[in-house]
Amino acid sequence: MDKVMKTIKQFFVFLLVTGIAVGALAQRPTIRYGSNAGAGNFVSIRGFRMYYEVYGSGKPLLLIHGNGGSIKDFQHQISYFARNYKVIVADSRAQGKSVDTSDTLTYEMMADDLNALLTTLRVDSCYVIGWSDGGINGLLLAMRHPEKVKKLAITGTNTSPDTTALDPVFFRWMINANDSLAKLPQTRTVKDQQKLLTLMMNNPHISSADLKQVNCPTLVIGGDHDVIPVSHTMAIAQAIPQAYLWILPNSGHSTLITYKAMFNQVVSDFFNRSYRSIKGMARLD
Template identity: 60%
Template sequence: MKLKSLLLLLIIASAKLSFAQNGKSPFDTTQYGRNAAVGQYADIRGFKMYYETYGRGEPLLIIHGNGGSINNFLYQIPFFAKSYKVIIADSRAQGKSVDPTDSLSYEMMTDDLNALLDKLNLKQCYVIGWSDGGINGLLLAIRHPDKVKKLAVTGANLWPDSTAVDPFVYKWAMNENEKVKKEAVTPKTKNELKLLHLLSYEQHITVEQLHTITCPTLVIGGDHDVILPVHTMLIAQSIPNSYLWIIPNSGHSTPVFKKDQFNAIVADFFTSPFRKIDGYGKFR
């Protein structure tokens, strides 16, 4: 099986099945990710990063997951563009942001995003990250804390093993690494291996690093997410100013299949003052 990335397999395959009756998937027909009117390339740290911007207001950076692209947020872009200036990019070696070099890490992608914000003269922004984008969101708040006003992450994990990831999914990812390694070396398989290696081996964020995050953070996961709910809870418990939202009857694709709830809750989190809940406040 060729790699479409874990995220794309979960999102696009499910979405196409859902829309099979009319033969069209919204991921195939949306303007987002292919909008020539707003799409631009920025020279960022040795490659050209493709990005699009929508709306006006305070800046909001949205970050996609492994092997994904701008169009994964087709339900969030128009919603948040009503109130924010939405900045959304194809991460290094994904979508239209081609990078033929050998290495790829979460730290590299996080610093790419920081460089994009600098290029756009944005000193601080709200951030939404999904899956690997959630990992990048956490790292942005760790490595460049001045850039993040509030952070919402869904389906993120700190490390790549079966204590964090559903064992079935973890085994699948490791098997995919071995399958692609046996294929002929081409630019395509080289890029696939970079993304698979990133997915399976690269992320190693410590609880101690989470303790350094100072911005208000909303940590989200589905109750049947590929990221174990107990791991999502650990992330929330380790960030000083955090809320936790576990969505019932939900898997990994919360911005797609729980889009209305997701958009409303994240929007409320961004606009409401963060509340420290302790003492008698816990009875409210």
């Protein structure tokens, strides 16, 4: 049992280190993002109660957190973008305050949840930032509900559940952590962690042909030492018809924390400027 508990502790340490659940990594914000009664609300959609918060005014911007994360993961982005955007940020099902008692979890379910949230809030289209699994949800939202996404920025995103898309050490670690969870008393917390790990181990399955369906301008971002190999991040950008690629040096999975000021500025510029296709001799510019 001690060995099992050690593995579980390592799982939560990993979430913190990679930025999938980053609340303890950064300075405590003045506003308690993720627990702000003044900005938060629940909405009943698609069989569960989704918790969300809204900040600022202007053009809608949806922020999507990663596996095991929550609203507070965007504490460095919310205040920045709320100056010029209506920032909508939610806890995905089975994460944060969004309790989900179902036995299964898929990225497609979460993408459709976000679509339903936007519809409920009467948002016909928006800008989107997705981190890690949030990037997967962002891609699927753009593919399944293309009218909802004006522009998309994703960081630390994979499109397949194998060692071509995930660091082999991390991939093996997920399998071991899931095996250890199975030995624990099956509380709601343990079941949710199993759902989240199982999701990452077996999904997503987004092909290059699928990515061609992403018809909105997309900024594909990764760290040069991310758990997502640079080659995989490049392949995603190359498959999307209107995509830019941005690889950040000396960065792992947490690009939007490690380079928070630069990340916010570059993504903001991407949202504000028209996408341009650079071909032929224009590549010398």
